[in-house]
Amino acid sequence: MHILIVGAAGMVGHKLTAGxxxxxxxxxxxxxxxxxxxxIKPEPVPHAGAVETVTAxxxxxxxxxxxxxSRPDLIVHLAAIVSGExxxxxxxxxxxxxxxxxxxxxxxRLEGINQPYFPKLVFTSSIAVFGAPFPEAIGDEFFATxxxxxxxxxxxxxxxxxxxSRRGFVDGIGIRLPTIVIRPGKPNLAASGFFSSIVREPLSxxxxxxxxxxxxxxxxxxxxxxxxxxxxxxxxxxxxxxxRRTLSAPGLSxxxxxxxxxxRRVAGDKAxxxxxxxxxxxxxxxxxxxxxxxxxxxxxxLGFRAETSFDDIIRIHIADELGGRIAF
Amino acid sequence: MHILIVGAAGMVGHKLTAGxxxxxxxxxxxxxxxxxxxxIKPEPVPHAGAVETVTAxxxxxxxxxxxxxSRPDLIVHLAAIVSGExxxxxxxxxxxxxxxxxxxxxxxRLEGINQPYFPKLVFTSSIAVFGAPFPEAIGDEFFATxxxxxxxxxxxxxxxxxxxSRRGFVDGIGIRLPTIVIRPGKPNLAASGFFSSIVREPLSxxxxxxxxxxxxxxxxxxxxxxxxxxxxxxxxxxxxxxxRRTLSAPGLSxxxxxxxxxxRRVAGDKAxxxxxxxxxxxxxxxxxxxxxxxxxxxxxxLGFRAETSFDDIIRIHIADELGGRIAF
Numbered sequence: 001m002h003i004l005i006v007g008a009a010g011m012v013g014h015k016l017t018a019g020x021x022x023x024x025x026x027x028x029x030x031x032x033x034x035x036x037x038x039x040i041k042p043e044p045v046p047h048a049g050a051v052e053t054v055t056a057x058x059x060x061x062x063x064x065x066x067x068x069x070s071r072p073d074l075i076v077h078l079a080a081i082v083s084g085e086x087x088x089x090x091x092x093x094x095x096x097x098x099x100x101x102x103x104x105x106x107x108x109r110l111e112g113i114n115q116p117y118f119p120k121l122v123f124t125s126s127i128a129v130f131g132a133p134f135p136e137a138i139g140d141e142f143f144a145t146x147x148x149x150x151x152x153x154x155x156x157x158x159x160x161x162x163x164x165s166r167r168g169f170v171d172g173i174g175i176r177l178p179t180i181v182i183r184p185g186k187p188n189l190a191a192s193g194f195f196s197s198i199v200r201e202p203l204s205x206x207x208x209x210x211x212x213x214x215x216x217x218x219x220x221x222x223x224x225x226x227x228x229x230x231x232x233x234x235x236x237x238x239x240x241x242x243x244r245r246t247l248s249a250p251g252l253s254x255x256x257x258x259x260x261x262x263x264r265r266v267a268g269d270k271a272x273x274x275x276x277x278x279x280x281x282x283x284x285x286x287x288x289x290x291x292x293x294x295x296x297x298x299x300x301x302l303g304f305r306a307e308t309s310f311d312d313i314i315r316i317h318i319a320d321e322l323g324g325r326i327a328f
Numbered sequence: 329m330h331i332l333i334v335g336a337a338g339m340v341g342h343k344l345t346a347g348x349x350x351x352x353x354x355x356x357x358x359x360x361x362x363x364x365x366x367x368i369k370p371e372p373v374p375h376a377g378a379v380e381t382v383t384a385x386x387x388x389x390x391x392x393x394x395x396x397x398s399r400p401d402l403i404v405h406l407a408a409i410v411s412g413e414x415x416x417x418x419x420x421x422x423x424x425x426x427x428x429x430x431x432x433x434x435x436x437r438l439e440g441i442n443q444p445y446f447p448k449l450v451f452t453s454s455i456a457v458f459g460a461p462f463p464e465a466i467g468d469e470f471f472a473t474x475x476x477x478x479x480x481x482x483x484x485x486x487x488x489x490x491x492x493s494r495r496g497f498v499d500g501i502g503i504r505l506p507t508i509v510i511r512p513g514k515p516n517l518a519a520s521g522f523f524s525s526i527v528r529e530p531l532s533x534x535x536x537x538x539x540x541x542x543x544x545x546x547x548x549x550x551x552x553x554x555x556x557x558x559x560x561x562x563x564x565x566x567x568x569x570x571x572r573r574t575l576s577a578p579g580l581s582x583x584x585x586x587x588x589x590x591x592r593r594v595a596g597d598k599a600x601x602x603x604x605x606x607x608x609x610x611x612x613x614x615x616x617x618x619x620x621x622x623x624x625x626x627x628x629x630l631g632f633r634a635e636t637s638f639d640d641i642i643r644i645h646i647a648d649e650l651g652g653r654i655a656f
Contacts, residue, residue, distance in 0.1 A: 090437075090495065109418075131571065143471040145490070145572050152491040156484050162473070163480040167418065243459065244473050 001026055002033040004072035006058055006104065007079030009038035011183060012124070012226050016076060019227045021047045026074060027235045037067055038079065058100035064107035071111065074234055076122045077104060082190055083128055086150035097153035105160055109169040121161070122233045123174040125246055127219060129155040130291045137293040140248060147289050158246040166243045173233045174246030175299075178221040178306070182317040191286045195220070198256070199263050199314055202274035205327035211280030214257035217292040221251045221306040222316045229304055236302060250306040252313065253293040262310035266318070267328050329357040332400035334386055334432065335407030337366035339511060340452070340554050344404060347555045349375045354402060355563045365395055366407065386428035392435035399439065402562055404450045405432060410518055411456060414478035425481035433488055437497040449489070450561045451502040453574050455547060457483040458619045465621040468576060475617050486574040494571045501561045502574030503627075506549040506634070510645040519614045523548070526584070527591050527642055530602040533655035539608035542585035545620035549579045549634040550644045557632055564630060578634040580641065581621040590638035594646070595656050 003020060007013045013036075020031055030049075036042035037054040044051050056063045058079055068075075079100060086093030101123070111117045128151030129144040144155040154176075161172040183196040187208075194211055195218060201208035221229075229249045238245065254262075264272045296304070307313050318326055331348060335341050341364075348359055358377075364370035365382040372379050384391045386407055396403075407428060414421030429451070439445045456479030457472040472483040482504075489500040511524040515536075522539055523546060529536035549557075557577045566573065582590075592600045624632075635641050646654055 141471050143469050144487070146487070147494065147571060149491055149495065152487050155487050159472070159474070159480050159483050159487075163477055166475065167477065243475060 001029040001031050001074060002035070002070065002072045003031055003074045003076070004035040004037065004067060005042075005076045005078065006037050006067065007077065008036035008042040008053075009040045010078060011185070011223065012180065012230075013038065013078045014043065015223050015227050016078070016230055017042075017045050019231060021045050023231065024048075026231070029073075035067070035070065035072060057096075058104060059095045064100075064103040065110070068104070068107040068111045071117055072119060074120045074122070075104070075108075076124075076230060076234065077101060078124050080124075080150075080154075083148050083150040084190055086153065087148055090149060093149045093153060097150060098156055101157040102160060105164045105170065109164065112169060118168070118171060120234060120238075121170045121172045122230055123157060123161050123172065123246075124230070125154045125158050125174045125176045126151065127176050127178060127248065127291050127294070129158065129176065132289045132291075134291055137253075137295045138248065138291050139295045140298040162243050162245045165238070165245050171238055172245050173236065173238050173241065175229050175233050175304075176246060176248045177226055177229065178219040178249060178251030180223050180226050181220050181313060182321070183223070184317075184321045191283050194283070195256075195259070198275050199259065200317065202263065202271040203267060203314075203318065203322065203326045205274070207274045207276055210256065210275050210277045211283040212256060212287055213279075213284075214260065215255055216287055217253060217255045218287070218290065219251045219253055219292055219294060220310070220313060221249065222313045224316050224320060225251075225306045229306075232304055240302065247299040247302070247304070248294050248296045250296040250300050250304050251294065252307050252310065254310050259310050262314055265311055266314045267326055270328050271326075329354055329359050329402060330361040330363070330398065330400045331359055331402045331404070332363040332365065332395060333370075333404045333406065334365050334395070335405065336364035336370040336381075337368045338406060339513070339551065340505075340508065340558075341366065341406050342371065343551050343555045344406070344558055345370075345373050347559060349373050351559065352376075354559070357401075363395070363398065363400060385424075386432060387423045392428075392431040393438070396432070396435040396439045399445055400447060402448045402450070403432070403436075404452075404558060404562065405429060406452050408452075408478075408482075411476050411478040412518055414481065415476055418477060421477045421481060425478060426484055429485040430488060433492045433498065437492065440497060446496070446499060448562060448566075449498045449500045450558055451485060451489050451500060451574075452558070453482045453486050453502045453504045454479065455504050455506060455576065455619050455622070457486065457504065460617045460619075462619055465581075465623045466576065466619050467623045468626040490571050490573045493566070493573050499566055500573050501564060501566050501569065503557050503561050503632075504574060504576045505554055505557065506547040506577060506579030508551055508554050509548050509641055510649070511551070512645075512649045519611050522611070523584075523587070526603050527587065528645065530591065530599040531595055531642075531646065531650065531654045533602070535602045535604055538584065538603050538605045539611040540584060540615055541607075541612075542588065543583055544615055545581060545583045546615070546618065547579045547581055547620055547622060548638070548641060549577065550641045552644050552648060553579075553634045557634075560632055568630065575627040575630070575632070576622050576624045578624040578628050578632050579622065580635050580638065582638050587638050590642055593639055594642045595654055598656050599654075
């Protein structure tokens, strides 16, 4: 089995690559080759099979065809620019998030014209396809009314994924990821960054800023769960999905206050005291438009699993990123 | 006010043009110019103001920019290839129905970069954005899961219309039209053609074939109602819509049997005897996947109105197309 990961240099791509190397097989088939593609050069990984890294922009002419010419059996499409950037740069957002994905789908369709080709395609969508006002928990049949260009682009690719699958060009499945916490690395400018930093920074003895109130509720899963979703999607028999190919992944609905109390249980009061509350009206407004709770019955019934407590999410971070060591 | 109609040569475009000429004004503003564009040359209409006809393909490079360069105040986008053709010719469907609309939106956005430009855009969407299984009546928040490429293309343009409106590039509104009956003209190959022909042909003393059973239910409005929706949309203050810019239009949910009984009431048993039942498995299967009933509360509350009986739909056809005369 040959696997292509588009967007392999990102946090999820990197962890997914490691997960695939660890697993060695997908759906009972040995992984003989990994192609890791991204706009910045992906780190190669030690792997018994072949590993190829490709530095290219999926939205540039010819890139998708070149990637598909080697006919990978499984393609995981993670490449995207984030919500804030897609909002700031309208043209870039549509080019990367919509046209990139469409070029990939077209390359797959065209590759199959001369010689049958029917790869599995796992697409990472987002809860940003939903826009307020919401029901108390968003069900599997709630309609997509995005309030960002990013969410619009993801919702469009979901529709394309369904249609290309229905037409028999690709075996597609989409997973709407919750907000992934705790993200490793430094604080970034993403509006959602504080959900990670208010735990990550204190665990290393550093201060973190909380820009919203403690009663803000949101929808979470760990990086480990995200990789689990993608691996499970890659192995799932999609026939059961019919032509509704995108699933809202399960997750944990929790308030910032509950997140902070979990930090207190895991790392104590000293860690919690490093969180400095400093309201940021801009972030408060953005976050108010985000979905915060789902009834992800469909994904759960298909075997997708996420954490059920913030304590677990924090412990996973400590185990996977900090080698089990914290500052307290 | 300068109005551009894209897809002006079609049945709805032609009737809309006549309706605009009759009205003379939109939202209290005098119509001083009509630009009628289509891939086949639109018939010019007698009008006190200027009338320009343009024969061009919206999806061809430069067409959208050329149409928008004259900065129309109101644009009605009707151009599309129908469901059957979009299913038969995948590339053409995406080119005309998706890329054409996107090029129009882009031309509007780019026109506004140097000098502010914020036209109203009325887009005709379709109930084909919904795919079975359905609830008994499709509510205003049911999700778009199209089962045709045509429906996928319409659903994508709805998303683009929302985003371009939210970003302030255009003042967009979309209307999901019911199946329009009774279509004038000759029988065509559209799978939905029989809904019109089983009334239209008998009214002229000709035989018509009914390929499905009488208990098939569907969602209807007259051509006159369709023009009414578009004129009402053109005049509606869209602020009330927020960023959910597309509405399912009201319509009449009726079975084929109810349609036939309406024909009997309006034109008698002799007309009904001209309907020959001849099951067509292919059409039966296609029709089974179509939505047949809606709760179009949102559009109704905003003043959109459709017929409430099939008798009215038939009488409108007799008045508007047959000069009040039938064969019986």
